Amino acid sequence: MAPPKLYIGRKIRELRESHNATQVVFAERIGISTSYLNQVENNQRPVSAAVLLALAENFQIDIASISASDGxxxxxxxxxxxxxxxxxxxxxxxxxxxxxxxxxxxxxxxxxxxxxxxxxxxxxxxxxxxxxxxxxxxxxPTPYEEVRDFFHFVDNYVHVIDVEAERLAADLGIGERESSAALAKHLETRHGVRVVQTGADEDLIRRFDSKSRLLFLNPYSPPATRTFQTAFQIGQLELDATIADIIRKANFRSSEAKDICRVGLLNYFAGALVLPYQPFLAAAKELRHDLELLCARFGAGMEQVAHRLSTLQRPGHKGAPIFFARIDRAGNITKRHSAAKLQFARFGSACPLWNVHQAFETPGRIIRQLAETPDGIRYLCIATEISKGGRGFNTPHQRYAISLGCEISYAGDFVYADGLELTNRAAFEPIGISCRICERPQCPQRAVPPVKTRLVIDHHKRGALPYALP
Structure with a gap:
């Protein structure tokens, strides 16, 4: 099969304009005619391999980054x-x-x-x-939906915050020694803020008293949670101007959306500080994305590690393209991001054939699935159940399942692919994105018909569904 033609005219035009070059100068530099460049920029002709190589040589760009289908x-x-x-x-x-x-x-x-x-x-x-x-x-749109879409369309990677977090992590030796003590010491020496434990009767994870300069953390929270909240507080004290600038450029409709985004960006900083980009990327490759080993090495929680893996999208230094989602027992996707081709439905519930639902049945275990979507793309899917809260017998527990995975071409980079029949197409289970847009004709788990398909009703026959799809 011939490789797909590459139409990236907008990227080429943006690259040229970023160097303040005319089409004549730019075309001459990469050794093509001006007319050809004009056709490429208007997506009238595809970009050849020779042009990609010339771009990489003359402008020090990452070919994989510029040729990736980020749309x-x-x-x-x-x-x-x-x-x-x-x-x-x-x-x-x-x-x-x-x-x-x-x-x-x-x-x-x-x-x-x-x-x-x-x-x-x-x-x-x-x-x-x-x-x-x-x-x-x-x-x-609701403020929450606005913020969710903001992170979705920036590829869940915020460069300026990620780089700042990595710089601070290097200064503090994060990844080389115990993170919690290093972060607490930084808070005290840099900002005069001391970390203390809350009382047993206080039902808060974190509380900052700006007058007394005390950061109260719940002693019954897991150590990874307390470390994360300390990192969050550092971001709140050091990144105010940076975050304000990002929010201003996002043009949110309401002050509520701005406040929600501020929390989201501080959470992003905290994750990037506890799991700094280059050390974490190197460890992920070395340990073949073993979630439990990554948690142990960085002193982080399972959800923190899984979410961070999906943000490793720095241009020129990308990790494996991973999808990540968190789902509750009702089937609601409460977090989602995909750097892979798999995209989550914006309306309706997730496919019931997806193994993330099974995670609730096997708490404490990581379950694997080979899956294929209706477009023929195959994936390695990993899911596990996590529990939050639970500080004592009478405290409510929050139970979620998290899922992450990759396209099958990257499966060899994951320890979870070991022993699976990656080359046997029959080993892949058919899954969809959402029933309303999935046109698989023979799915016994279908909840509603696909919205653009004619239904065939035969009053003399009845299968798993009361209708058939042509």
């Missing part, structure tokens, strides 16, 4: 939006969708936002929500 998540979101029956009269081809996401990503995001507003409005009307018409318009 996959945008393409997936746009495809899901256009699968709505609202667009029944229009069925764009994959090539059309790619042209839009590559040439006009801003337009694609605007269309997705409009569709989200339509969905929210329609759902409220359908449920006769008595808040319709009060206060803020129901067509606007």
């Amino acid at each position: 996959d998540r945008l393409l997936s979101a746009l495809n899901e939006a256009l699968a709505d029956p609202l667009f029944d009269s229009y069925s764009p081809s994959l090539q059309e969708l790619k042209l839009v996401t590559q040439n006009a990503p801003g337009f694609a995001r605007a269309l997705i936002s409009c569709h989200q507003a339509y969905r929210r409005n329609s759902e409220q009307l359908a449920s006769l929500d008595d808040t319709l018409g009060r206060g803020a318009s129901a067509a606007e």
Whole structure:
């Protein structure tokens, strides 16, 4: 099979403009004609291997980074939006969708936002929500959804924060010695803030008293949680201007979204400080992404490690492209990110055939699955159940399952692939993204029909479903 043609005109144009070069100067530097460069920038012609090599040689860029299809998540979101029956009269081809996401990503995001507003409005009307018409318009995204989409479309990697966290981690020797003591000492010497334990009756994980300069941490929280919250407090004291600038550029609609994003960015800093980029990336490769060994080496929790693995997307120094999700017992995806081609549904629950649901049945174990999505892409999926809270018999426990994985071409980098039949297609279980956009005709676990498929009803036959798909 011939390799797919590479249309990256927008990236080439952005690279040229970042060097303040005209098309004539830029084309001459990489040894092509101006007309060819003009066609490439407008996605009228694909980029050849020779041009990629010339770009790498002349501009010191990472070929894998510039040629990567970083529009996959945008393409997936746009495809899901256009699968709505609202667009029944229009069925764009994959090539059309790619042209839009590559040439006009801003337009694609605007269309997705409009569709989200339509969905929210329609759902409220359908449920006769008595808040319709009060206060803020129901067509606007919630602050939480705004922040979730912000992280989704920056690839869950915030360079300026990640680099600052790595610099501080190197200064403090994080990864070389016990992190908790080093972070607490930094807080006291740099900011005059002392870490103390809360009383047994206080039901808070962290509380900072700015007057007394005391950071109270719950003594019944796991050590990894206390370390993370100490790192969070350092970020709150040192990154105020940096975070304010990121939030300003994000153009959130409400102050609530800004506040939620601020917490998200501080959480990002804390994770990047406890698990600094280069040492953590090197350890992940050395230990073949063994979650338990990574937790032990860095003194971090399972969810912290799994989430951090999905953020290793620094240009020129990327880790394996990993998807990560956290799901509750009701099937709600409460965290999600994918640096792989697998994209999570924005509406509805996750596929019931996905092994993340089974994790609740086997607490304390890591379970594996070889899975294939309807587009024919195969994945290694890893899932485990985690519990939070539980400080005493009468304290409620929060139970989640986390899942992460990669496309099968990267499976050899994971210890969890050992012993699995990676080359046997029959070993892969069929999974989907969401029933509403999955067109597998023979799925006994289907919850609802796909939105753009005609149903076949035979009153004289009944299978696992009361209808059939053509």
